[in-house]
Amino acid sequence: ADVELRLSHWVPPTHPIQTLGIEPWVESIKQASNGRINITIFPAQQLGAAPDHYDMARDGIADITYTNPGYQAGRFPIYSLAEIPFHASNGKQAAKALHNWYAPLAEIEMSDVKFCLINPHDPGTLHSKTQVKVPSDISGMNVRPAHATMARFVNLLGGASVQVPAPEAREALAKGTADAITFPWNSIYIFGIDSETKFHLDMPFYISSQMLLLNKGMYDGLAPEDRQVIDDHCTPDWSQKFSTGWADNEYSGRQKMIDSPDHTVYTPTDDEIGQWREASKPLIEAWKEDVKAKGQDPEKIYADYVSALKELDSLF
Amino acid sequence: MFRLIRTLGAFSTAIDRIAGVFLAAITLLVVASAIGRYVFTAPIPDAFDISRLMLGVAIMWGFASVGYRGSHIKVDLFAEMMPARIRRIVDLFAWTILFVFTVLMSWKILARVMSAQASGEATFDLRMPAWPFLALIWAGVTVAIVTVLARILIIATGRGTLDHFDAPDVATTSKDDDV
Amino acid sequence: MSKADLVAVSGFVLLFAMMAVRVPIGIAMGLIGVGGFAAITGPGPALNLLAQSPIRVITDFNLSLIPFFVLMGVFATNSGMSRELFRAGQAWLGFLRGGMALSTIAACGGFAAICGSSVATAATMTKIALPEMQRVGYRNDVSSGVIAAGGTLGILIPPSVVLAVYAYITEQDVGKLFIAGVLPGLLAVLMYMGAVRIAYRRSLPAGQPFEAREAISSLRDVWAVLVLFVAIIGSMYFGVVTATEAAAVGSLLTALIGIFRGRLGYANIMESLIEALRTSVAIYTILIGAVLFGYFLAITQTPQKITAFLVALDLGAYGTLGLILAFFLLMGCILDAMAMIILLVPIVFPVVTQLGFDPIWFGVIIVMTVELGLITPPVGMNVFVINTIARDVNLFTIFRGVLPFVVTDVIRLILLIIFPAIVLFLPMTMN
Ligand code: NA
Ligand code: NA
Numbered sequence: 001a002d003v004e005l006r007l008s009h010w011v012p013p014t015h016p017i018q019t020l021g022i023e024p025w026v027e028s029i030k031q032a033s034n035g036r037i038n039i040t041i042f043p044a045q046q047l048g049a050a051p052d053h054y055d056m057a058r059d060g061i062a063d064i065t066y067t068n069p070g071y072q073a074g075r076f077p078i079y080s081l082a083e084i085p086f087h088a089s090n091g092k093q094a095a096k097a098l099h100n101w102y103a104p105l106a107e108i109e110m111s112d113v114k115f116c117l118i119n120p121h122d123p124g125t126l127h128s129k130t131q132v133k134v135p136s137d138i139s140g141m142n143v144r145p146a147h148a149t150m151a152r153f154v155n156l157l158g159g160a161s162v163q164v165p166a167p168e169a170r171e172a173l174a175k176g177t178a179d180a181i182t183f184p185w186n187s188i189y190i191f192g193i194d195s196e197t198k199f200h201l202d203m204p205f206y207i208s209s210q211m212l213l214l215n216k217g218m219y220d221g222l223a224p225e226d227r228q229v230i231d232d233h234c235t236p237d238w239s240q241k242f243s244t245g246w247a248d249n250e251y252s253g254r255q256k257m258i259d260s261p262d263h264t265v266y267t268p269t270d271d272e273i274g275q276w277r278e279a280s281k282p283l284i285e286a287w288k289e290d291v292k293a294k295g296q297d298p299e300k301i302y303a304d305y306v307s308a309l310k311e312l313d314s315l316f
Numbered sequence: 317m318f319r320l321i322r323t324l325g326a327f328s329t330a331i332d333r334i335a336g337v338f339l340a341a342i343t344l345l346v347v348a349s350a351i352g353r354y355v356f357t358a359p360i361p362d363a364f365d366i367s368r369l370m371l372g373v374a375i376m377w378g379f380a381s382v383g384y385r386g387s388h389i390k391v392d393l394f395a396e397m398m399p400a401r402i403r404r405i406v407d408l409f410a411w412t413i414l415f416v417f418t419v420l421m422s423w424k425i426l427a428r429v430m431s432a433q434a435s436g437e438a439t440f441d442l443r444m445p446a447w448p449f450l451a452l453i454w455a456g457v458t459v460a461i462v463t464v465l466a467r468i469l470i471i472a473t474g475r476g477t478l479d480h481f482d483a484p485d486v487a488t489t490s491k492d493d494d495v
Numbered sequence: 496m497s498k499a500d501l502v503a504v505s506g507f508v509l510l511f512a513m514m515a516v517r518v519p520i521g522i523a524m525g526l527i528g529v530g531g532f533a534a535i536t537g538p539g540p541a542l543n544l545l546a547q548s549p550i551r552v553i554t555d556f557n558l559s560l561i562p563f564f565v566l567m568g569v570f571a572t573n574s575g576m577s578r579e580l581f582r583a584g585q586a587w588l589g590f591l592r593g594g595m596a597l598s599t600i601a602a603c604g605g606f607a608a609i610c611g612s613s614v615a616t617a618a619t620m621t622k623i624a625l626p627e628m629q630r631v632g633y634r635n636d637v638s639s640g641v642i643a644a645g646g647t648l649g650i651l652i653p654p655s656v657v658l659a660v661y662a663y664i665t666e667q668d669v670g671k672l673f674i675a676g677v678l679p680g681l682l683a684v685l686m687y688m689g690a691v692r693i694a695y696r697r698s699l700p701a702g703q704p705f706e707a708r709e710a711i712s713s714l715r716d717v718w719a720v721l722v723l724f725v726a727i728i729g730s731m732y733f734g735v736v737t738a739t740e741a742a743a744v745g746s747l748l749t750a751l752i753g754i755f756r757g758r759l760g761y762a763n764i765m766e767s768l769i770e771a772l773r774t775s776v777a778i779y780t781i782l783i784g785a786v787l788f789g790y791f792l793a794i795t796q797t798p799q800k801i802t803a804f805l806v807a808l809d810l811g812a813y814g815t816l817g818l819i820l821a822f823f824l825l826m827g828c829i830l831d832a833m834a835m836i837i838l839l840v841p842i843v844f845p846v847v848t849q850l851g852f853d854p855i856w857f858g859v860i861i862v863m864t865v866e867l868g869l870i871t872p873p874v875g876m877n878v879f880v881i882n883t884i885a886r887d888v889n890l891f892t893i894f895r896g897v898l899p900f901v902v903t904d905v906i907r908l909i910l911l912i913i914f915p916a917i918v919l920f921l922p923m924t925m926n
Binding site for chain 3: 332333335336337339340342343344346347350354364367368369371372374375376378379381382385387388389390391392393394395406407409410413414416417420421423424425427428431450453478
Binding site: 055141151 | 435445446
């Protein structure tokens with residue numbers, strides 16, 4: 001190949017993100033470039049720690065990185081809107097919607113890298129050792145949150161957030177360090193947590209939204225025909241395509257739990273959903289403050305976000 | 317010259333104490349946070365981030381101290397077979413390499429601190445800015461530039477070597493500040 | 496040979512060259528890591544590794560159990576817990592022929608249960624047991640050999656700083672690894688005792704008469720060690736707290752017990768903190784280097800290539816394992832235990848797991864292998880420490896005295912390879 005690129009991510013090579021998202025994308029680029037562009041995948045933090053992946057793309061440690069902006073609390077205030085619960089209703093359409101919404105904003109907030117794709121997981125929910133139906137049930141609970149925004153939410157509800165890496169989440173629950181976890185459905189099975197949490201809230205609670213970022217120097221240095229290939233692979237449609245396999249995989253966990261006699265999957269009533277939404281209002285207010293502090297217009301950005309989701313039928 | 321080296325020795329001891337107090341504080345914080353969580357189901361907010369960031373500060377300040385004392389883990393076998401004069405050259409070379417590494421690290425970590433300050437990186441629970449902690453870490457590395465240079469000076473003037481026997485995985489008793 | 500291979504090979508050559516001239520091991524690894532990365536990506540990105548990695552390592556919460564366990568060992572040493580263990584050992588085993596050597600081994604095992612370091616265990620026992628053994632007429636090779644070998648229990652019997660680092664590098668559960676070290680540790684104590692009796696039976700001095708009152712009263716003082724061990728390892732076994740919390744609680748408890756007994760004052764505590772910090776810094780420096788070196792290995796895909804190479808040799812699982820252990824023994828000639836684990840485990844671990852060996856079991860096996868390096872020439876850390884503290888006992892004497900224990904170590908290693916259950920039985924009963 002004429003162009004050798006390094007792609008770095010932080011999940012194991014067997015994870016659906018790699019097998020169903022990254023690998024097909026890499027293969028498609030190879031095909032489209034007639035073999036000129038070859039991308040080597042470095043999984044499992046081989047080239048750097050998970051929270052450093054944004055800087056790694058910026059600094060050229062890898063040419064392409066799979067980044068979770070939420071791993072660095074406070075750094076990407078605009079994008080953290082995606083982390084506020086009760087907005088996206090599914091992972092696939094939402095991927096495209098998020099892409100449409102964020103692509104222009106990335107120019108402002110992530111100006112030192114080249115934004116490529118968005119990859120949320122299918123909406124995750126709350127899995128607990130004792131039943132949770134309404135926000136007040138969280139009070140006094142230790143919860144392992146997905147990201148800093150969920151940690152804020154848990155604190156807001158009178159619970160405490162417990163920070164442990166995903167692979168240690170099972171142990172934390174088994175040991176009683178945590179009483180509940182926010183996780184996508186099938187990940188509960190993937191990480192063996194199904195033996196610990198028996199109660200699940202059946203609502204699209206939150207998403208955690210990763211992205212694929214490119215090093216600018218690398219991108220600018222590509223020959224025009226190669227750059228075209230990359231551009232063709234950094235589209236809203238590709239965000240959806242990239243996200244589909246993993247989203248389906250996560251969603252399948254939900255049915256598995258409904259079918260299992262060991263698990264109680266509780267569907268909240270409209271009134272209860274209303275309580276959850278109400279409880280999350282302060283998060284939106286706090287987000288608006290953060291964005292305003294960065295000199296941006298939060299009202300417009302929020303309205304754009306909601307309409308982008310609505311347009312693709314993915315608003316909860 | 318002798319007085320300068322003495323001063324540096326005292327300086328290194330002061331660094332040790334600051335870093336030691338940090339270690340004590342971190343230990344207490346982790347214990348308090350564990351008690352808060354298990355006994356009162358009320359963990360201390362940000363105990364996780366604060367303790368790990370403070371540990372980073374303690375380690376980097378300790379790095380400065382160890383750079384002065386010469387007690388990094390190294391292979392002494394071959395150096396000890398060499399005649400004293402050559403050994404001094406070897407020691408000078410070894411600590412010059414450490415010096416280069418420390419300078420590079422200080423330069424790069426400064427960039428990291430500025431990036432954290434500009435981007436508003438914060439702690440998980442309380443959203444305290446992360447950069448002041450990173451700045452303290454950077455200060456530790458930067459002090460290490462001075463302390464490593466001090467050891468190089470000591471070796472060059474023949475007042476000391478890297479021959480300490482500081483065991484790697486511990487605490488022998490040696491209070492062998494040779495200057 | 497591809498460019499990546501060439502860079503990898505030159506990297507290793509330069510690494511060993513730098514280490515040979517006393518460049519700190521971690522710094523040599525770090526520089527080669529950055530330099531090798533630069534050879535592939537250019538200097539800009541490579542230098543930027545220095546902006547991220549060192550900070551990630553020193554602020555990694557999961558690594559903080561290392562300074563905590565080191566601190567606990569230092570507090571235990573400085574508050575005289577080894578002396579009590581030795582006294583209790585003497586009271587119960589002292590009546591046997593060679594009883595004092597047996598007590599020393601028992602005390603080493605006991606001290607290992609609260610101290611995570613071999614060198615620390617050897618150092619403190621040298622100060623306490625060596626003069627006593629010399630006084631009652633033990634030959635120097637016997638007494639120092641017993642201490643050098645007994646000291647190695649420090650990293651096998653939990654808590655163990657080396658096992659903790661292994662857990663970090665290979666992403667294994669540190670609690671399980673600690674528990675896995677318990678039975679092999681007890682086996683080691685028994686085998687060392689057997690070795691003393693068999694190898695030195697003719698030269699051992701007679702014991703002293705057994706005194707029931709002394710035996711009972713000696714137990715009054717060792718409660719602290721027992722409480723600490725049970726509190727820490729017990730709470731990890733039953734999953735009450737995380738390993739890091741156990742370590743922090745352990746170091747605080749040890750300090751409190753020392754203060755309560757009037758053996759730790761302000762000055763002692765300050766000294767202990769500083770000592771623990773320096774020791775930890777030395778370990779962290781290698782870890783920083785190892786992480787940087789790891790990126791260089793990753794980008795040149797060296798572990799994959801070594802794995803492919805070793806698997807292609809087709810020596811069978813045990814043949815390859817034998818080769819790896821032999822390699823570790825060889826490296827033990829120049830490197831110290833911690834450096835070996837940090838430098839070499841990431842390279843061989845993929846092979847080991849691919850061959851189907853249990854990672855927890857391998858952790859214990861590899862720790863026992865590097866333990867051997869602590870007592871074999873030319874670089875044997877425990878031997879050096881004894882020699883540094885007891886200037887009248889020369890290196891050759893200690894190396895000679897340690898020989899029977901080297902033999903039992905090898906036998907024990909073979910036993911655990913044949914019967915992995917000795918290692919895995921306890922961790923399998925967890926959860
Ligand atoms: Na131990
Ligand atoms: Na050796």
